[in-house]
Amino acid sequence: MAKLTGIEIYKHLPKTNCGDCNFPTCMAFAMQVAAKKVGLEQCPHVSAEAKAALSEAQAPPMRTVTVGAGERAFKVGGETVLFRHDEKFHHPTAVAIRVKDNSADAEQRIEKISQLQFVRVGQKIGVNAVAVEQTTSNGNKFVTAVKLAAEKSPLALVLISQDSQALKASLEICADRRPLICAATKENFKDLAALAKEFKCPLAVRAATLEELAELVQEIKALGLEDLLLQPEATLTADGLTKLTQLRRLALEKNFRALGYPVMMAVHEENPFIETAQASAFVCKYAGLIVMDGTERWQLLPILTTRQNIFTDPQVPNAVEAKLYKVGEPNSQSPVLVTTNFALTYFTVEGEVENSRVPAYIGVVDTGGLGVLNAYADDKLTAEVIVKTMKNYGIMDQVAHKRLVIPGLVAVLKGEIEDTGGWEVLVGPEEAAGLPAYLKNEWKA
């Protein structure tokens, strides 16, 4: 299915140029609809036939699917770009950790997985789901493990099994949690699709090639299911990356409906470093969900941080909270540094202060997420703002030396801050990299 052009959409509009859609002409409106800037529903006069004719083409090129229910539910898919600098990636790659149904320490493992939650840069980041996997022909074992996971973990659930009986019994236990059923194949799709429909759960669809995947999806769609995830089989990382890239391009650039769904990747790798390499590659390049085995905190933190970084909106200046930060355990003799709340600036300054091993206060000025020079140019980092901010923090009353270190790039503000703040102002280095040397050699309380 090719993407509709403005002209094709225009043919279905009333052609009255009434302006009720807030665009001057039907043609102007059609162009906006084609560009996916507005929805067809913004025209109050469009006929039901026209709607039906256009609805398929109107749907977003990649479906958004919700897995889980309640607080721990997450969305995957709905992506609109190939490169994050073009817009942003919308729904962070969900991470699910496997629990095999024959594992002796299943309960311990489920608890450990559930605790893989962190706070970084003021944001909560964590593992999203427990993936229970059937590994024996004994379906009861699987059902028992699912029951345990549902009881012991608040996380979303992924049910990995080919056994429709065992899946049915599991869904009777946990369908209210809206688990992901994983995965329908050429052999079992009718049974699994029926279960997904009955229990209103999302369904993963697995096949070896993209052709087989598309065929299978069409069959399953014909059965009335839409909340699907694609699971291309990939034995090599290179193969996985290729399939993920092709699927993203097919959905977004070719508007290829049969594959317009989020993609999940199963990582199977014993070495935790290599498992991390694969997982982080799939986070960067287009996986909506990954299933993996690692449960160590030192392993999940970098994967989740990769996700946090890659899914940051590139168009919003990345800002940290403007407040007084402490590095180490500063006292009344410790230096007080001023910087902006642009995250990259702040973290660079914080990192260099840490390197210096000199405990310090960092007074962060709210510059709307701009770096030092941009903020200065934009009048967001002025003597007045700095004095006001530091007075709010009350920090200059707590330190004995009454000295404030400002960024070298705004040395010009020294005099005015001294006059209005009543403190001595020291001009720090122009680059954060100069801070360790400055704090060790030049700073004196």
Place this chain on the structure above:
Amino acid sequence: MPVTIPDVKKTWTNTINRVTLGATKEEGGTRTKRVTVGGATSLPFHHFEGAMPHPSVIAMEVWNVAPQDWPAVLAEHFRDVWHDPGLWAKKCVEQYGADLICLRLAGCDPVGQNRGPQEAAQAVKRLLESVGVPLIVWGTGNDDKDNEIFPAVAEAASGENCLLGTITEDNYKTLVALCTAYKHKLIAESPCDVNIAKQVNILATDMGFKPEDIVMYPTSAALGYGLEYVYSVMERARLAALRGDKMLSQPMICDIGIEVWGVKEARASEQELPEWGEQTERGPLWEATTAYVYLLTGADILVLRHPQAVASVREAIKQLMGDGLK
């Protein structure tokens, strides 16, 4: 219902420059091994639509002074050799399989030991006689000091076809002239900005330096410390290059170890941060993960420190090359 999948291959009009480092005896040097990077005709590891004839390579970092502030989980691997850059480099090549050695002239830093040009040149000579792989020599980052030491460094390595850096928008003339005179390749640094990356390349080539002899350094950030900015700058530069921009067609180098081993995720012990797990694994994995991510956005040379990071990044490159690895 048989389905025909539309072709999603793109046609790119340009190739990333090939840069070869190191000169063998026949070429007037003493290297026993040469390293070539670049030559890609599509985005990184997109084997379905283009060639990546030269997989990314790993340079290990060696200093001309014993580091004072490396955390124990890193320092323990080099403490036995770091009094001698030659032994240090030998260990990196023979034991850890480094493709290249990156000599950082930290001992010349005016803030530290402030060693002079002759001492810098001696360290370079010592490395050249100790290992056969090509060399990268990275300055102190202090413009005046770099301009003072690089003449002796470039001369000491004359004919060895090293990669020297860095030049910036504000300081490029000395090093460009030296690399021209002594036939070295050049690292062009820019502060996480595609336009400035291009500008620095233009400044060097305006002096008659060949654009094919430049490797770009778009700065590097550690995972969690602005990595996404660098990631996107690199991705934009690579896309522009493949679409035909000759002044962004240079291979890229990522200086990762120095960034990662400065942040608390790598430095802090589990006593300080029990929530983050064991430092012996966390530190090297933080370094490795930073590298894994940059691989996907076009890193051709990765400068790393920890042996475990080196080994796993090498395996990651192999896996990403897949069938493309010939």
